[in-house]
Amino acid sequence: MAVRVADGGAVKVGLLGCGTVGQAVVRSINEGGSTIERASGHRLVVGPILVRDPAKPRPGVDPSLITTDPKRVLDDPSVAIVIEVMGGLDPTLGYLRRALDRGASVVTANKQLLARHGPELLLAAEQSGAEIRFEASACAAIPVIKVLRESLLAAEITAVTGIVNGTTNFILTEMSRSGLSYADALARAQELGYAEPDPTEDVNGADAAAKMAIMASIAFHSRVRIDDVPHEGIDRLHAEDIEHARSLGFVVKLLGVARLVNGAVTARVYPALVPAGHRLAAIGGPDNAVLLESRNTGEIMLVGPGAGGAETASAVVADILSILGTHKGSFLHNALADAGRGIAPPGEVTSSFYLRMFVADRPGVLARIASVFGDEGLSIRSVVQSGSGDEARLVLIIHAGREERMDAAVERLGALEVVRGAPVMLRVLGDGEGGG
Numbered sequence: 001m002a003v004r005v006a007d008g009g010a011v012k013v014g015l016l017g018c019g020t021v022g023q024a025v026v027r028s029i030n031e032g033g034s035t036i037e038r039a040s041g042h043r044l045v046v047g048p049i050l051v052r053d054p055a056k057p058r059p060g061v062d063p064s065l066i067t068t069d070p071k072r073v074l075d076d077p078s079v080a081i082v083i084e085v086m087g088g089l090d091p092t093l094g095y096l097r098r099a100l101d102r103g104a105s106v107v108t109a110n111k112q113l114l115a116r117h118g119p120e121l122l123l124a125a126e127q128s129g130a131e132i133r134f135e136a137s138a139c140a141a142i143p144v145i146k147v148l149r150e151s152l153l154a155a156e157i158t159a160v161t162g163i164v165n166g167t168t169n170f171i172l173t174e175m176s177r178s179g180l181s182y183a184d185a186l187a188r189a190q191e192l193g194y195a196e197p198d199p200t201e202d203v204n205g206a207d208a209a210a211k212m213a214i215m216a217s218i219a220f221h222s223r224v225r226i227d228d229v230p231h232e233g234i235d236r237l238h239a240e241d242i243e244h245a246r247s248l249g250f251v252v253k254l255l256g257v258a259r260l261v262n263g264a265v266t267a268r269v270y271p272a273l274v275p276a277g278h279r280l281a282a283i284g285g286p287d288n289a290v291l292l293e294s295r296n297t298g299e300i301m302l303v304g305p306g307a308g309g310a311e312t313a314s315a316v317v318a319d320i321l322s323i324l325g326t327h328k329g330s331f332l333h334n335a336l337a338d339a340g341r342g343i344a345p346p347g348e349v350t351s352s353f354y355l356r357m358f359v360a361d362r363p364g365v366l367a368r369i370a371s372v373f374g375d376e377g378l379s380i381r382s383v384v385q386s387g388s389g390d391e392a393r394l395v396l397i398i399h400a401g402r403e404e405r406m407d408a409a410v411e412r413l414g415a416l417e418v419v420r421g422a423p424v425m426l427r428v429l430g431d432g433e434g435g436g
């Protein structure tokens, strides 16, 4: 590890760029500093930050760190890790070579740069003993690179199939669910911020091809560049074909597909019909998903947001931690890594609930039951009643509330003379689960 550690175990990181992702990285380091320190044994210090226009507002970023002089980030020996979140190929490639050549490690989110110049950057890192990490370059928050290069390193990956562009997935989802034309779905994506004003790279498949080149390189331990990845986009798709596909039991997705054919790598991007029951068919809206197939592990699918400042910053910070290593404060082995949070008493956890019970079918019963929930500070979302003789079955959904209050309500209900037998209670996933 070529990281130079300054006084007190502090590690200075410099940034190239401070836009959407850069600002989220600075926020994440400032807010998550103690977690990073507990895990790695190093305190991260944000150092110089290169931008084009120093006058732009950058909330939460110390203005004294902002510079337009690349030397302050690239050539300062106290900057141990250079984070590249400026994008583009030139001057970015030269900057990263310069940082790696002097032994600084590099974290980059730049898929186009890696998909074109990855091999030479990896070589430069190898020659100087520095590290280059690029988790954020493929599918932002989804930790697919780390899973491929570490967790599944020896798993013998046979195929990587992904929905790796959220913009096109959103457009296709809209075309399919609402019957919108391509142009209208694109306009809606732009309105909601899921598509750039110039969406060319997304809709023509070039963005997905860059990500597939990076993932195929890691999955198959090879060197795949974007020029090796033929890509078709969705810009020539007709709503009519999406409708025909639907009537035949398929959904249309823009897929990146990389696999081994007779020991050689093939990686391509194209719109494809996916059977409606396939797990990739369920990925809707701007989400990304990557299905990894391997001889040893079968299928593993990773799903999550493929863009966004905070999401991408999460991958950048994870890369910084990978470079520093967690051996000094491994979460399970080191007292320092214990945040001392304790265990929440079960009764304080909140959830929403399903309740089924049989009650006497006579006037006033529902009011008595409702008053029990009211007394416990719980509110009823829905009630379905079905009668059978002098008995009625009640099925209730209760809005999120503390479990201890629900337990008390169930006990009181069970003791009511109008309630027959013990009520059956199940928790409802998702709606207001948490602490309270």
Ligand SMILES: NC(=O)c1ccc[n+]([C@@H]2O[C@H](COP(=O)([O-])OP(=O)(O)OC[C@H]3O[C@@H](n4cnc5c(N)ncnc54)[C@H](OP(=O)(O)O)[C@@H]3O)[C@@H](O)[C@H]2O)c1
Pocket: 016, 017, 018, 019, 020, 021, 022, 050, 051, 052, 053, 054, 056, 084, 085, 086, 087, 088, 090, 091, 109, 110, 111, 136, 137, 140, 306, 307, 308, 309, 312
């Ligand atoms: N946004 C996402 O959701 C996302 C997701 C995954 C990956 N990425 C990747 O992350 C990188 C950054 O994306 P972003 O959305 O944060 O971009 P952005 O908001 O446009 O920010 C770019 C930053 O780089 C600076 N910059 C650009 N060219 C420069 C140059 N030649 N010299 C000095 N500074 C320069 C800009 O300076 P000024 O502020 O002065 O203009 C700005 O601070 C890109 O490679 C992108 O592909 C982004």
